[in-house]
Amino acid sequence: MIYADNAATTKASPLVKQVVLDTMDQFWGNPSSLHSSGQAAAEALYQARVDVAACIHAKPEEIYFTSGGSESDNQAITSAAYVGKLRGKHHIITTPIEHHAVLHTVEKLAKEGFEVTYLPIDASGIVKVEDVAAAIRPETALVTVMYANNEIGAIQPIAEIGALCRENKVTFHTDAVQAVGHIPVNVDADHIDMLSLSGHKFHGPKGVGALYVRKGIPLLSFIEGGAQERGRRAGTENLPAILGMAAGLKDTCQHMTDHMAYVSSLRDALIEGLSAIPHAALNGDRSRRLPGNVNFCFEGIEGESLLLLLDDKGVAASSGSACTSGSLDPSHVLLAIGRPHEVAHGSLRLTLDHENTMDDVNHILASVREVVDYLREISPVWRELQKGERNYVIH
Numbered sequence: 001m002i003y004a005d006n007a008a009t010t011k012a013s014p015l016v017k018q019v020v021l022d023t024m025d026q027f028w029g030n031p032s033s034l035h036s037s038g039q040a041a042a043e044a045l046y047q048a049r050v051d052v053a054a055c056i057h058a059k060p061e062e063i064y065f066t067s068g069g070s071e072s073d074n075q076a077i078t079s080a081a082y083v084g085k086l087r088g089k090h091h092i093i094t095t096p097i098e099h100h101a102v103l104h105t106v107e108k109l110a111k112e113g114f115e116v117t118y119l120p121i122d123a124s125g126i127v128k129v130e131d132v133a134a135a136i137r138p139e140t141a142l143v144t145v146m147y148a149n150n151e152i153g154a155i156q157p158i159a160e161i162g163a164l165c166r167e168n169k170v171t172f173h174t175d176a177v178q179a180v181g182h183i184p185v186n187v188d189a190d191h192i193d194m195l196s197l198s199g200h201k202f203h204g205p206k207g208v209g210a211l212y213v214r215k216g217i218p219l220l221s222f223i224e225g226g227a228q229e230r231g232r233r234a235g236t237e238n239l240p241a242i243l244g245m246a247a248g249l250k251d252t253c254q255h256m257t258d259h260m261a262y263v264s265s266l267r268d269a270l271i272e273g274l275s276a277i278p279h280a281a282l283n284g285d286r287s288r289r290l291p292g293n294v295n296f297c298f299e300g301i302e303g304e305s306l307l308l309l310l311d312d313k314g315v316a317a318s319s320g321s322a323c324t325s326g327s328l329d330p331s332h333v334l335l336a337i338g339r340p341h342e343v344a345h346g347s348l349r350l351t352l353d354h355e356n357t358m359d360d361v362n363h364i365l366a367s368v369r370e371v372v373d374y375l376r377e378i379s380p381v382w383r384e385l386q387k388g389e390r391n392y393v394i395h
């Protein structure tokens, strides 16, 4: 099986697995306990905080461990909104292409009375800094824009948006779940106030993540209990997962430059090969793009049949995001970049990683060509297109 769905999740690396096991053996004490077993666990936990912080150029005291990207997004956004409200600010700026952990949190806040501005997105999937500038008002409590999109891989101008927010004294959060461990992220250079990351997107364990919160930015707690995570997130720390995530992140950050060059070369070969299929279109910007992300629409084809047939050929891919495939809704991201409904249904996302090879790419290319040909052969829509009874959307 060729795994090309690394944006949905990644396989834990051997190093991560070893650290998880070793942690259960060596650091099973409760980090809040005063005896030596507890203190050894507390020291290991602190080292994990140092390692995670180092990868994004933060300080260890600015890292809060959570259960993953979704929790980090929920806490950051809800906290920033409520803190803003206390200061008479009730306006939130975001984009229509965020992950549902962001979109649904913002929708919940809108029901509570917050006003939300969704920034315009162009066909390449990238936010314009001028649009952010135009949307900021004196009552803006928060700007939340994802670092890189999970479906189309578009990398946003985060440093520019961050600088703008800093200038206007607006809190800036970014969902960097797809970016951290894959492309360089620097919370200082990028002027980020709050950032979400998740362990299982960079070969760490699932169910663990972190929230970075710049010193001086208040953070409200939504899980009450003990004083863990400096009183901002109660519950005995998930040490095996946290240490596993920290080890995975440290490892991935050390190899980032090499991995970026290698994975981008695989991506480019795949994009080039798929572009040769007639009436196929790349979704997302060609160059401002995550190293491993490939996302195509094929006219006259339904995404789900494409995935099932690719699975038969030993290729694990995805259509839209993992959360929406399985439902018949077209991707909200593809609709936002202007793909019509019928085309947004026929998308294919292939997300590569340093464990993939050029042989994988060649096998994927041959499989996709074959499957697309087959599905078009049996597609009534394709027949109508060919007979000129219907117009092509993708030329």
Ligand SMILES: *Cc1c(COP(=O)(O)O)cnc(C)c1O
Residues within 6 Å of the ligand: 007, 008, 067, 068, 069, 070, 071, 073, 099, 101, 146, 148, 149, 150, 175, 176, 177, 178, 198, 199, 200, 201, 207, 208, 209
């Ligand atoms: C995966 C993902 C999340 C959710 O992270 P979990 O750890 O699975 O909760 C949030 N945002 C983006 C962009 C993601 O890709």
